[in-house]
Amino acid sequence: MKNTREKMRLASxxxxxxxxxxxxxxxxxSSASDDAKTGQDSRGPITYVQGKDNSNVVRPLIAKWNKxxxxxxxxxxxxxxxxxxxxxxxxxxxQAKDDGYDVVDVDVVWTAEFAAKSWLTPLxxxxxxxxxxxxxxxxxxxxxxxxxxxxxxxxxGALLYYRKDLVKTPPTTWAEMMKDCSxxxxxxxxxxxxxxxxxxxxxxxxxxxxxxxxxxxxxxxxAPDVDTSKAKAGLQNLVDAFxxxxxxxxxxxxxxxxxxxxxxxxxxxxxxxxxxxxxxxxTDGSSKVKDTFGIAPIPGADGVGxxxxxxxxxxxxxxxxxxxxxxxxxxxxxxxxxxxxxxxQGSLAPVVGDLYTDSELTAKLPYLPTLLESIKSAEPRPVxxxxxxxTKAIQDNTYAALKGSKSVDEAMKDMDAALxxxxxxx
Amino acid sequence: xxxxTEIPAAIPNPQGLEPRKRRKGGLNAEHGRWAVYLIGPTxxxxxxxxxxxVVSAVIQSFQLDAGLDKATGLFVxxxxxxxxxxxxxxxxxxxxxxxxxxxxxxxxxxxxxxxFFFTVVTVVLETVIGLWMAIxxxxxxKGRALVRAxxxxxxxxxxxxxxxxxxxxxxxxxxxxxxxxxxxxxxxxEWASRFAIVIADTWKTTPFMALLILAGLQLIPDEVYEAxxxxxxxxxxxxxxxxxxLVRPALMVAVLFRVxxxxxxxxxIAIMTGxxxxxxxxxxxxxxxxxxxxxxxxxxxxxxxxxxxxxVFLVAFVFVRFLGANVVQTQAAxxxxxLK
Numbered sequence: 166m167k168n169t170r171e172k173m174r175l176a177s178x179x180x181x182x183x184x185x186x187x188x189x190x191x192x193x194x195s196s197a198s199d200d201a202k203t204g205q206d207s208r209g210p211i212t213y214v215q216g217k218d219n220s221n222v223v224r225p226l227i228a229k230w231n232k233x234x235x236x237x238x239x240x241x242x243x244x245x246x247x248x249x250x251x252x253x254x255x256x257x258x259x260q261a262k263d264d265g266y267d268v269v270d271v272d273v274v275w276t277a278e279f280a281a282k283s284w285l286t287p288l289x290x291x292x293x294x295x296x297x298x299x300x301x302x303x304x305x306x307x308x309x310x311x312x313x314x315x316x317x318x319x320x321x322g323a324l325l326y327y328r329k330d331l332v333k334t335p336p337t338t339w340a341e342m343m344k345d346c347s348x349x350x351x352x353x354x355x356x357x358x359x360x361x362x363x364x365x366x367x368x369x370x371x372x373x374x375x376x377x378x379x380x381x382x383x384x385x386x387x388a389p390d391v392d393t394s395k396a397k398a399g400l401q402n403l404v405d406a407f408x409x410x411x412x413x414x415x416x417x418x419x420x421x422x423x424x425x426x427x428x429x430x431x432x433x434x435x436x437x438x439x440x441x442x443x444x445x446x447x448t449d450g451s452s453k454v455k456d457t458f459g460i461a462p463i464p465g466a467d468g469v470g471x472x473x474x475x476x477x478x479x480x481x482x483x484x485x486x487x488x489x490x491x492x493x494x495x496x497x498x499x500x501x502x503x504x505x506x507x508x509x510q511g512s513l514a515p516v517v518g519d520l521y522t523d524s525e526l527t528a529k530l531p532y533l534p535t536l537l538e539s540i541k542s543a544e545p546r547p548v549x550x551x552x553x554x555x556t557k558a559i560q561d562n563t564y565a566a567l568k569g570s571k572s573v574d575e576a577m578k579d580m581d582a583a584l585x586x587x588x589x590x591x
Numbered sequence: 592x593x594x595x596t597e598i599p600a601a602i603p604n605p606q607g608l609e610p611r612k613r614r615k616g617g618l619n620a621e622h623g624r625w626a627v628y629l630i631g632p633t634x635x636x637x638x639x640x641x642x643x644x645v646v647s648a649v650i651q652s653f654q655l656d657a658g659l660d661k662a663t664g665l666f667v668x669x670x671x672x673x674x675x676x677x678x679x680x681x682x683x684x685x686x687x688x689x690x691x692x693x694x695x696x697x698x699x700x701x702x703x704x705x706x707f708f709f710t711v712v713t714v715v716l717e718t719v720i721g722l723w724m725a726i727x728x729x730x731x732x733k734g735r736a737l738v739r740a741x742x743x744x745x746x747x748x749x750x751x752x753x754x755x756x757x758x759x760x761x762x763x764x765x766x767x768x769x770x771x772x773x774x775x776x777x778x779x780x781e782w783a784s785r786f787a788i789v790i791a792d793t794w795k796t797t798p799f800m801a802l803l804i805l806a807g808l809q810l811i812p813d814e815v816y817e818a819x820x821x822x823x824x825x826x827x828x829x830x831x832x833x834x835x836x837l838v839r840p841a842l843m844v845a846v847l848f849r850v851x852x853x854x855x856x857x858x859x860i861a862i863m864t865g866x867x868x869x870x871x872x873x874x875x876x877x878x879x880x881x882x883x884x885x886x887x888x889x890x891x892x893x894x895x896x897x898x899x900x901x902x903v904f905l906v907a908f909v910f911v912r913f914l915g916a917n918v919v920q921t922q923a924a925x926x927x928x929x930l931k
Contacts, residue, residue, distance in 0.1 A: 173627070252886070281659060282666045310664035362778070363867035415763040417779045423762070550659060550666065553886040558693035561871045565692070568779070570870035583693030586685040587887075 200262075200483040201286050209487040210238045211267035211494065214255070215477075217246040220511030230497060237490040239268075248272060248365075259284040259482065267485040268494055270477050271315060273306040273545060274552050279480070280314040281550030286481040288313045292492050299499065303516045306545045307478045314480060316495045319513040321475030322539035323373060324532060325463045326428055326436040326446070328454065335461035339377070339402050342435060342464050346411045349434040355413035357406060358424045359437040363564045366420055368546060368556045369473040370437065371563040374399040376473075376544040377465035382559065382584070383547040389584035392577050398466070401573045404566055417567060429454055437463055439475065443532050444512060460532050462539045472539040473546055476514070508533075514540070554587030645900075648893040652676050656888030669890070676894035695884050698872050699895075703902075706876045709788060710853040716793045718846060721800030726834070728801065729808045746798040754862035757791040761863070784868025792859055796852075800845050807841020808834070847910045854903045857882065877902075 215223060223241055231238045242265075244251045252275055258266050259279070271279060279285050288294055294316050296304050303317035327335050331352060336342035346356035359373075360366030375382055380396030383389060390396075406412040413433075416424070421438055425445065428436040429452040436442070443460065446452050463470040479498050481491040497503060504515035508526050514536055520526055521537035547555050558580055566576035653676070655669025675684075680699045683690045690696030728739050745753070760767050761777035768774050777787045811834065819829050835842075857878035860866060866875035866883070877899045884892040 170623075281664060282657070363871050364865055415774065415776060418763050418776055551887070554694065557695065557883070561693040564867070564871040568870055579692045582688070582691035586688065586691055586694050589686055
């Protein structure tokens with residue numbers, strides 16, 4: 166009896182182990198370039214995947230498309246509100262080679278990563294789109310290794326919000342802005358704030374500081390280039406502002422919302438934030454600055470600063486079975502009508518340059534001309550397939566420098582080493 | 592020979608039944624087989640859902656993450672890594688150099704220290720406060736059921752909601768700073784951020800400890816207390832010499848559960864501080880590091896996951912082996928009078 170029990174136990178353990186090892190050893194063997202080429206002529210129903218549609222722009226657009234294309238209907242798959250969860254959801258489906266995701270909405274910083282993992286169809290040949298009317302800086306975010314992998318669909322740039330009752334003309338350089346801080350001191354309020362908590366917003370602000378002073382984080386080849394005097398000067402501006410109290414001490418905990426609240430409460434003279442703040446500052450019941458704020462492009466070292474580009478691109482998954490329909494849907498997304506609808510309905514900045522001077526749009530979104538100036542001189546965040554590691558390297562070292570735990574020289578040297586380690590393939 | 596004068600060789604079973612073979616625990620062979628059939632599918636499911644990922648993670652931890660082929664700019668699978676991933680974490684090697692600040696590898700020992708700091712501080716606080724709460728809940732007074740239910744509310748709220756709640760309370764312009772009258776940057780100062788996490792975690796989990804300890808307290812018979820009162824024991828003596836020793840088995844189990852949970856703390860930190868504070872890493876814990884690493888490379892994350900698993904396992908082993916966190920045996924021994 167004991168013998169049989171022992172045998173059964175051993176047999177079941179062995180069976181489970183074998184199944185486990187077999188499952189763990191599973192791998193597929195198709196090549197990526199083959200996947201990219203299959204289905205390029207095929208048409209049929211497709212699925213469009215995007216994060217939460219807060220402004221309700223996607224569903225009406227898809228309804229419009231479906232009416233015009235009854236045989237190539239688009240189904241909308243809505244993901245979570247959180248950028249990290251959207252990223253992880255896409256990664257899971259791509260790794261499983263799921264053909265259920267045809268057109269995906271990717272944040273500008275993930276495009277290079279997904280392109281390098283061979284998950285996005287290059288937009289060349291039959292899949293090409295016309296990028297001549299699109300803003301060049303947005304096209305740069307969708308380009309990896311000199312190939313276009315996605316169509317920019319919405320954009321976003323930084324704006325400088327300022328109190329026009331205290332400052333007559335907005336500053337055009339960082340030095341001018343710091344000089345204006347005496348006005349803030351007299352009025353008893355903070356001078357400037359951006360986003361300085363240790364999260365993606367800090368990478369955005371650090372990147373603007375570095376690029377605005379003429380430096381760059383990665384050079385054209387994708388190698389770290391941050392240990393230069395220009396980049397150090399950019400970061401030194403922020404560190405000095407913290408030391409002098411021109412940036413209030415609590416701003417080290419600010420994300421977008423905390424800064425907006427402080428500005429609307431009248432506690433800040435200047436605020437660097439995204440365009441969404443405009444409507445809220447104008448219409449919020451609790452906003453004390455409804456009629457006393459203006460907007461301008463952010464200041465740089467010698468002139469207009471280099472805003473960081475936000476926004477989203479639309480890409481075709483290599484595993485899609487109906488790439489021809491997907492391609493046409495991309496063209497639909499970048500068409501003038503759709504871009505106008507994004508702007509009027511969702512307050513999303515369009516990627517088509519001409520629309521920024523369209524009278525109907527500027528009536529609805531008065532910040533558009535300023536935003537255009539901002540986007541024209543915008544620099545994307547480092548376009549690299551190692552973006553998660555790169556942004557961590559930037560965040561950790563910038564934060565330490567702003568807290569005063571490291572000198573700017575040390576911080577840049579460490580950032581350079583961390584970026585090297587992040588972008589090397591081990 | 593008559594049947595009455597002879598002692599029969601064997602006393603026949605009056606009902607003629609086969610004697611049922613009895614094993615320890617009262618099951619026979621047929622019961623055993625049915626047990627296997629009924630529990631088998633569950634075990635199989637658990638093996639697939641728990642066993643396979645653990646085995647797969649360990650296998651993955653010996654593979655290199657995908658590297659970038661410089662020529663094509665595309666990722667290609669890394670090959671066999673040996674113990675490179677483990678050396679990356681434990682020995683802080685990123686390629687050929689020591690991991691520079693800003694890379695995840697450099698944060699391993701900081702995370703290790705933070706995790707143990709959180710575990711020790713939160714468990715000590717929760718045990719002390721939980722014991723106090725359990726003693727109160729054990730007493731007989733009007734409205735006891737209401738108090739018991741109210742005490743459980745913090746633990747019933749999902750951790751993510753609790754984290755967001757405390758995120759707003761600890762905001763630089765939030766309620767707590769208003770009440771204190773002094774602006775403490777809770778998420779930016781090194782120790783303030785650590786204690787923010789400790790406070791939120793203690794608030795959330797003390798009810799759990801209180802409940803487990805209450806279960807142990809309720810097993811102590813009243814007669815023991817009555818006898819001690821007759822012997823003239825003071826309250827403090829009763830607490831130290833009767834309550835504590837008799838509640839020890841339940842207390843040790845509660846502490847063990849809490850320690851294992853605290854070593855894996857993730858959601859509170861991820862939502863409240865994202866691992867930041869101090870010069871940027873004051874609150875990062877091992878699990879936060881694993882999730883951050885997943886976005887940069889699965890295989891290194893699997894190695895870190897395995898290291899965390901080994902650490903948690905060792906701590907649990909120490910508890911069970913040497914500190915006697917074993918309710919049934921300890922209680923049975925106590926009741927038999929073998930254990931003080």
